[in-house]
Amino acid sequence: MLRFDRDFTFEGSEAQHRVMEEAFAVVTEEHKGRIGYYDLPEGSRTLVEAAKALETQNSLLASGAITDIAVIGIGGSSLGIKAVDSLLASRGDKTRELHFFENSDPIDITRTMAKLTKEKTLFVVISKSGGTIETTSIFKTLIAHFGLELDGADRERVFVITDAGSSLSKFGDAYGLGQFNIPDNVGGRFSVLSAVGIIPLTLAGYDTAALLAGAGSFLTSFFEGKEQHLLEKACFIYEHDREHSVNVLFSYANDLENFTKWYVQLWGESLGKVDAMGSHVGMTPVGLIGSVDQHSFLQLLIEGPKDKTVTFISIEDFGAPLVIPEISLKHIEKTDFINGKSFSTLINAQCAATRESLVRSGVPTDGIVIEQIDAASVGTMIIYYELLTSLVGAMLLVNTYDQPGVELGKVILYETFTDKG
Amino acid sequence: MLRFDRDFTFEGSEAQHRVMEEAFAVVTEEHKGRIGYYDLPEGSRTLVEAAKALETQNSLLASGAITDIAVIGIGGSSLGIKAVDSLLASRGDKTRELHFFENSDPIDITRTMAKLTKEKTLFVVISKSGGTIETTSIFKTLIAHFGLELDGADRERVFVITDAGSSLSKFGDAYGLGQFNIPDNVGGRFSVLSAVGIIPLTLAGYDTAALLAGAGSFLTSFFEGKEQHLLEKACFIYEHDREHSVNVLFSYANDLENFTKWYVQLWGESLGKVDAMGSHVGMTPVGLIGSVDQHSFLQLLIEGPKDKTVTFISIEDFGAPLVIPEISLKHIEKTDFINGKSFSTLINAQCAATRESLVRSGVPTDGIVIEQIDAASVGTMIIYYELLTSLVGAMLLVNTYDQPGVELGKVILYETFTDKG
CATH class of the missing domain: 3.40.50.10490 (Glucose-6-phosphate isomerase like protein; domain 1)
Incomplete structure (x- = not known):
């Protein structure tokens, strides 16, 4: 199971409701035929x-x-x-x-x-x-x-x-x-x-049956109108796409790194487009891993330009009960306050503390808690991000599903090796 | 050895020369004492x-x-x-x-x-x-x-x-x-x-002696005034820091991935700062790997907002002479034009073609060619990026060497586990 929460303010104005209703209508239409x-x-x-x-x-x-x-x-x-x-x-x-x-x-x-x-x-x-x-x-x-x-x-x-x-x-x-x-x-x-x-x-x-089932139940729930938070998140991202031009996924587990790479492709290639009015749109996707990137990218998040939104993904139960031993080492007792706690507790507390420090710095954040990693929760994560991408794409008035920009490089490559160059 | 080239236009105006001279003076001063x-x-x-x-x-x-x-x-x-x-x-x-x-x-x-x-x-x-x-x-x-x-x-x-x-x-x-x-x-x-x-x-x-020697000879050359291109690149990045708020390192080799992660920390943590005038500054560093990310982030680079500069790193000689065999498979003959060529040739041609497609799309690019990966060239890459970071930091009027933004999260974490919470 997944839990969702957020720190950004969403007013729920009439205009926003119209945006959400239209996007919901677009993806409902896509679901009926054009998009598989x-x-x-x-x-x-x-x-x-x-x-x-x-x-x-x-x-x-x-x-x-x-x-x-x-x-x-x-x-x-x-x-x-x-x-x-x-x-x-x-x-x-x-x-x-x-x-x-x-x-x-x-x-x-x-x-x-x-x-x-x-x-x-x-x-x-x-x-x-x-x-x-x-x-x-x-x-x-x-x-x-x-x-x-x-x-x-x-x-x-x-x-x-x-x-x-x-x-x-x-x-x-x-x-x-x-x-x-x-x-x-x-x-x-x-x-x-x-x-x-x-x-x-x-x-x-x-267990791919469970993977599909996890995706399917979230999808059904969404189309039954029960995942309003997803529409609201899409609307928030859409409304601030120029102001918050960087979309960060901060995932607290090494094994989530390939998920962030999948997200970068999904987001960047779907939304990085010329829109219906001829404007260049698309937020830059950035994947981070906690706690490691607290020692890297975090400084920029806190003190750099306020052009980023950050989604925190954490895993509630790692299923690996590794505990920090009750050992006190001379002169490095300062971190003994964590003794006896599990690494799962530590990394999730780091996630919460980092998020709180961003909130206090005025960075819009939201959170996804994966209660436990299993095939069903991974399936839910996949469909969640696919739906979010489709919704933001509908709001931005882009074609979410093509990638015309990558063709030129292929043509140039071909010409390099053939008479056509 | 490394080779450097660029596609962006650098006028070399008097104002730019002043910026470069001042930054050179700052890092020269740092070198004399404060920065080790x-x-x-x-x-x-x-x-x-x-x-x-x-x-x-x-x-x-x-x-x-x-x-x-x-x-x-x-x-x-x-x-x-x-x-x-x-x-x-x-x-x-x-x-x-x-x-x-x-x-x-x-x-x-x-x-x-x-x-x-x-x-x-x-x-x-x-x-x-x-x-x-x-x-x-x-x-x-x-x-x-x-x-x-x-x-x-x-x-x-x-x-x-x-x-x-x-x-x-x-x-x-x-x-x-x-x-x-x-x-x-x-x-x-x-x-x-x-x-x-x-x-x-x-x-x-x-061979860490060679690693240090590679770094040392570039450093010496720079302080002797022989690496003007580095100052010019820093100046270009500085002058466009709002317009080009994303700094992409597109590296064409899997083994460069950890180098891009090192760069992300160096860049993000050094330059993501409140500057001397109280403004939030710092370009977002993004590390990509080619050719893989041609199938991911490239669409956004080509058609998305023109808010990015891209540096391409390639390895001229991989030292792994793997050749694409002269095999023609029924119905997939379309890619036979690359038969008989090495993968090294293919990946470098992909790098060049992708870069050319970005140039034609109006994205400022530059290139670093590593002739061969050895300890000396890796040392040169390290000092090159450290010097670039210091120069841009000097131009942005930030303290390149501190990271005050990461402290708040540590305090909150500590409070979570102690009475002070």
């Missing part, structure tokens, strides 16, 4: 079953030989999977390790390849469009490095996850590989609850 | 020798038993060490593994402890002030977990690095532990070239 991610909590349930069925249908999985899953994908095809994997890994329900090939960084690719052996590994190639240069280049490298025989012995070892009809889909069909499709109307950065996330996460042993 | 980090490239050379001497003087090191070094520290007492370790680890000159205990996160502490055994580990406790709550709490936990006998058998296993006269220093003296001191006038975030970084990095096998 709203349907995933319900629609992806069959994928959980399909992934589980592979345990008997796929002879490599059935044999028990597979201990590792290599995910080849970047951006929306990796960030969400990593976010969930990082958060759930410490719970111990993982049965296989996930490894990620994302960046076109030769050192990173070489290092990740060295951790794997072909016999124990299943390869999952993920690209919505099918033509992502990092993904196809790395995939070819893995084929050569591991001697993958797509035409023969290794046909069951490689899966593709892509849009139906994409070039990667046609490739999968041509070689007879296992394939799962992403609905056309689900964008990459909104795709973690589609086959993109559900297939590898289920194969890794995670 | 300028002296580290020269002054820390004896520390390299001292750390090497430990290999024979310390019986645990001399016996060859030590394979792991646990660094207990946070913020300025860990970020710089991690940055250097990450960049140099792939070169293969490491003789011992570094492990970091930073966050008051029970899951992270438990996980890191599980990787270590007492017999093989040396513990280095780092805190400038000596009273950092994360560091002392974790240290006590390690004492209990590993049964460290500070009064007896494990006296040689624990070192402290702190200011002379601090509570941690007195603690070290009381128990007769090995100790290295940080000069009073070197701030935590400027301390990586002091004992903070030099002792653990030397013990881990890195």
Whole structure:
């Protein structure tokens, strides 16, 4: 379960209610057709079953030989999977390790390849469009490095996850590989609850049914009008988008770092747009980790320009009862006041104290408390941020779901290596 | 060696020359006395020798038993060490593994402890002030977990690095532990070239003499007036600090991620200040990794508000000749144009293409090319960013070296657990 609270003032004026009603109407309309991610909590349930069925249908999985899953994908095809994997890994329900090939960084690719052996590994190639240069280049490298025989012995070892009809889909069909499709109307950065996330996460042993259920129940509650706080938060962010041009997610747990990276993509790529009036809009997303970044970014939050809003995420019960021992060391007794308390108590008190210091400095904050990390709460976090992004996008009058700005670089890259340059 | 270039326009007006001359005078004055980090490239050379001497003087090191070094520290007492370790680890000159205990996160502490055994580990406790709550709490936990006998058998296993006269220093003296001191006038975030970084990095096998030499030669060149580009960059950033309130470091290599985190602390904590006129100043530092974040933050850079400057860091020679094989896969031939090229070529072409797309969108950019990652080039990168920070701080009329904003949260935390609340 999640709990939400806030320190910023929200008047609830008539104008604000109109903004919220219009945005609610927009996302309701999106839900009815054009935008697919709203349907995933319900629609992806069959994928959980399909992934589980592979345990008997796929002879490599059935044999028990597979201990590792290599995910080849970047951006929306990796960030969400990593976010969930990082958060759930410490719970111990993982049965296989996930490894990620994302960046076109030769050192990173070489290092990740060295951790794997072909016999124990299943390869999952993920690209919505099918033509992502990092993904196809790395995939070819893995084929050569591991001697993958797509035409023969290794046909069951490689899966593709892509849009139906994409070039990667046609490739999968041509070689007879296992394939799962992403609905056309689900964008990459909104795709973690589609086959993109559900297939590898289920194969890794995670409770993806609970992940979907957690997302689904919040989604239902929202569309039933029971999550007014989310509309109000979106409205506050929208109304202050110039004044508070930096949107900070301050997460108090190392394992939340990949979640903040997923949020940065979702927020930056969805809202960083030219709006309907031709203005350049979009708040800069910044992900921080507490308590570490109290020793880094905090000074700027307190004394720098008042151009930031900060959301604090904390985990109430870490499930790791590590207690600071009752040891007093000569001359460093000053911090003995925390002796006998758990680190969970310490880190959450640090979160609360830091937040209070920001409030006193006039920085608008809000908080999300995750009572306990489990698949359902992670699913709720995902849909919460997706809905928030859609609402702010609707209010800003941008197309939340495209990314026209990234095309130019791809064209220039292509021209670099071809006659067209 | 490093190469620098830029796309932004710098007129070099008389007013700008005055700003640059004044800032140069300020840092020259700092160098003469008040601020200690300028002296580290020269002054820390004896520390390299001292750390090497430990290999024979310390019986645990001399016996060859030590394979792991646990660094207990946070913020300025860990970020710089991690940055250097990450960049140099792939070169293969490491003789011992570094492990970091930073966050008051029970899951992270438990996980890191599980990787270590007492017999093989040396513990280095780092805190400038000596009273950092994360560091002392974790240290006590390690004492209990590993049964460290500070009064007896494990006296040689624990070192402290702190200011002379601090509570941690007195603690070290009381128990007769090995100790290295940080000069009073070197701030935590400027301390990586002091004992903070030099002792653990030397013990881990890195060429810290070359690290210092790389920093020293750039520093000398700068004070000889030969690095005008650095002054001009500082001046450009200063002049546009309101218009370009976000300062992005876009680094094209996974191993640069910890360097960007070090930069975020250095920049945010040094420049996020109330200036001499009482204004809240400071540009928001954002660290990105290419090519990954082309699939995340790039859309916002291109189409969002034009409130950002972007510095691209790339590595010319990765020293990992991984080539994209000449494989053509049915239906995904579109990316075959990169076949036969190295990943090093691909990632650097992606960097150049992304930069060009930003330039065409009107975003001011500059570039730093690291010809090859080695200790000397990493040292140059460190001093380059420290000097840039000092120059911009001098121009902004802030105290670059304090961090008054972080105290309030510490007071509130203390009050939470004591009668004073």
